[in-house]
Amino acid sequence: MDVILNNRDAFFSGFLLTLQLCVLAGVGSLLLGTVLAVLRISPVPPLRWLGTSYVNVFRNVPLTVVFFFVVFALPTIGVRADFLQIPGLDQVFTRLGIQLPYFRMAIFALMLYTAAFVCEALRSGVNAVPPGQAEAARSIGLTFTQNVRHVVLPQAWKAAVVPLGSVIIAMIKNSALAGFFGLTGDLSATFQQLVSARGQAAIPVFLAVAAGFLVLTIPLGLVLDQVERRQAVTR
Amino acid sequence: MRTRKLAALAAIGALALGACGTEDGDGGDGNGNGAPEFEAGTTMAELSEAGTIRVGTKYDQNGFGLVNLDGVPEGFDVEIAKIIATELGIPEDGIVWSEAPSAVREEVLERDEVDIVVATYTINDERKERIDFAGPYYIAGQHIMVAADDDSITGPESFQDGEKTVCSVQGSTPSENIRPFLANEDEQLVLFDVYSRCADALTAGDVDAVTTDNVILLGFIADDPEAFKLVEEGTFTDEPYGIGVQKGDDEFRSFINDVLEEIVADGRYNEAWDATAGQFDPNPPTPPTVDRY
Numbered sequence: 001m002d003v004i005l006n007n008r009d010a011f012f013s014g015f016l017l018t019l020q021l022c023v024l025a026g027v028g029s030l031l032l033g034t035v036l037a038v039l040r041i042s043p044v045p046p047l048r049w050l051g052t053s054y055v056n057v058f059r060n061v062p063l064t065v066v067f068f069f070v071v072f073a074l075p076t077i078g079v080r081a082d083f084l085q086i087p088g089l090d091q092v093f094t095r096l097g098i099q100l101p102y103f104r105m106a107i108f109a110l111m112l113y114t115a116a117f118v119c120e121a122l123r124s125g126v127n128a129v130p131p132g133q134a135e136a137a138r139s140i141g142l143t144f145t146q147n148v149r150h151v152v153l154p155q156a157w158k159a160a161v162v163p164l165g166s167v168i169i170a171m172i173k174n175s176a177l178a179g180f181f182g183l184t185g186d187l188s189a190t191f192q193q194l195v196s197a198r199g200q201a202a203i204p205v206f207l208a209v210a211a212g213f214l215v216l217t218i219p220l221g222l223v224l225d226q227v228e229r230r231q232a233v234t235r
Numbered sequence: 236m237r238t239r240k241l242a243a244l245a246a247i248g249a250l251a252l253g254a255c256g257t258e259d260g261d262g263g264d265g266n267g268n269g270a271p272e273f274e275a276g277t278t279m280a281e282l283s284e285a286g287t288i289r290v291g292t293k294y295d296q297n298g299f300g301l302v303n304l305d306g307v308p309e310g311f312d313v314e315i316a317k318i319i320a321t322e323l324g325i326p327e328d329g330i331v332w333s334e335a336p337s338a339v340r341e342e343v344l345e346r347d348e349v350d351i352v353v354a355t356y357t358i359n360d361e362r363k364e365r366i367d368f369a370g371p372y373y374i375a376g377q378h379i380m381v382a383a384d385d386d387s388i389t390g391p392e393s394f395q396d397g398e399k400t401v402c403s404v405q406g407s408t409p410s411e412n413i414r415p416f417l418a419n420e421d422e423q424l425v426l427f428d429v430y431s432r433c434a435d436a437l438t439a440g441d442v443d444a445v446t447t448d449n450v451i452l453l454g455f456i457a458d459d460p461e462a463f464k465l466v467e468e469g470t471f472t473d474e475p476y477g478i479g480v481q482k483g484d485d486e487f488r489s490f491i492n493d494v495l496e497e498i499v500a501d502g503r504y505n506e507a508w509d510a511t512a513g514q515f516d517p518n519p520p521t522p523p524t525v526d527r528y
Contacts, residue, residue: 080441099400100423179405180405180427182426184424189426193405198411
C-alpha cells in the first residue's frame with residue numbers, strides 16, 4: 001500500500017496522460033471510422049473498394065505492427081503525425097504540440113487501427129436500418145449525402161452503440177502499448193519505470209495501474225448501458 | 236553436484252599424495268603450463284582438478300560479451316574469464332559458457348548453475364546481499380552519445396535548458412540517472428525497449444542524444460563511427476564492474492582478486508582490452524584497485 005501512496009503522483013499523471021491519449025484517439029477513430037463507413041456504403045465503386053481495402057488491412061494487421069509502422073517506418077519518409085499539432089487543441093492537450101512526436105504517433109497508430117473496427121461496427125448499424133428507410137429517402141429526392149446524413153446514420157448510430165462501446169473499450173486497453181513505443185509517462189510506462197528502474201514491488205504497482213485502466217473502462221461501460229436503455233425506450 | 240563432490244574428493248586425494256613434491260612448483264601464479272596447486276577443499280582446487288569451469292556472461296554486449304556466428308563468445312569479459320580459467324590450470328575448451336542476462340545473474344550463482352559471472356556486472360550493495368564480488372576490474376559509467384556533427388550537447392547539463400531531447404531504455408538505471416538533469420521530462424525524455432531503437436531515433440533526428448553506459452554506446456559507435464560520437468565531458472556516473480562468485484566463498488574471491496592484480500601488472504589486462512573493447516575506445520581504461528571487502 002505504501003508503494004501506491006508514495007508514488008501517487010506518478011500514478012495520477014500516468015492516468016491523466018492515458019486519459020488524454022484515449023480521448024483523442026477515441027474521437028479520431030470515431031471520425032475516421034465514420035468516413036470509412038460512408039465510403040463502404042457509397043454508390044461509387046472505387047470509394048467502396050478504398051473503404052474495404054482499408055478495413056481489410058488495418059483490421060487484420062496486429063496493433064503492434066501498426067505501431068511499428070507509425071513510430072519507426074513512417075519517420076524514415078518524413079511523416080511524424082505532425083498534422084495532429086492542431087492549433088488550439090494543443091493548448092488543452094499540451095503533449096500534442098511538443099517537439100517529441102511519440103504522443104502524436106501513438107494517437108495516430110491507435111486511430112488507424114481502431115477506425116477499421118469503428119467502421120465495421122457502424123456498418124453493422126447501417127445494415128440494421130430497414131432498407132425501406134433509405135429507399136423512401138431516395139424516393140423523396142434526397143441525395144446520397146443527405147440520405148446518409150439525415151436518415152441512415154442517425155438510425156445506424158443507435159444500433160451501433162453497443163458494438164462501438166466494445167471497440168472503444170478495447171482501444172483503451174490497447175493504449176497500454178503506447179508506453180512501449182517511445183511515449184513516456186503514461187500508465188504502462190509508469191509501471192515499467194517504478195518496477196524495473198526503481199525496484200518497487202511489482203504486484204501493488206501492477207494492481208494500481210490495472211485500477212487506472214478500470215477507472216477508464218468501467219464508467220464508460222455504465223454510460224453505454226444508459227445510452228442503450230434510452231434507445232430501447234424510443235423504439 | 237555429485238560429480239563436483241567426487242572431483243573435489245579426488246582433488247583432495249591428489250593433493251595429499253603430491254603435496255610435498257610440488258610445494259614450490261608453479262604455485263598460484265601458474266600460466267597454464269603446469270597444473271597450479273591449491274589448498275585442498277577450496278573452490279580453486281575443485282575447479283582445477285575437474286579441469287572445467289562454468290562461466291556466465293553476456294551474449295549480446297558488443298565489446299564485452301558477444302556471441303559470434305560460430306556460437307563462441309568474444310569480448311573483454313570473456314577474455315577476463317579465460318585468464319581466470321588459465322590461472323586455475325583449466326584449458327580453454329574446459330570452459331562451459333552460458334548466457335547470463337542482467338535479470339538472472341544473481342540467480343544462476345545462487346542455484347549453482349555457474350561458478351563465476353563475468354557479465355558487465357555492476358557491483359552494488361543490494362547484489363552483495365545475495366552473492367559476492369571480486370574486482371572491480373573495470374569502471375564503466377553513464378555517457379551521452381550524439382550525432383557526429385552535433386556539438387551543441389557537451390554533457391548532462393546541456394539538457395537543463397529544456398530544449399534537447401534524450402533517449403534511453405525503459406526501466407533502466409540510466410533512464411533514472413538522467414531525469415534530474417531534465418527541465419521537463421515529458422518533453423525531453425523518450426524511452427524504448429532496447430537501445431538500438433534509440434540509435435535509430437538518433438539517426439532519424441527524432442531525438443538529440445542517447446544516454447546509457449559508455450560500454451553500450453561504444454558498441455554503437457563501433458558499428459557506425461561516421462554517424463555517432465560521445466560528448467566531450469566524460470562519464471557522469473561510476474559503474475564498477477565485478478566478477479560474481481557464490482556468496483561466502485571468500486577464498487575464491489580473493490584468488491580472483493590476486494589474478495586481477497597480477498594481470499594488470501604483467502600487461503595481460505591491457506592486451507585483453509586492446510583485443511576487444513579497446514578497438515572501439517581510443518582511451519585505454521585505468522584499471523581500478525580491487526576491493527577486498
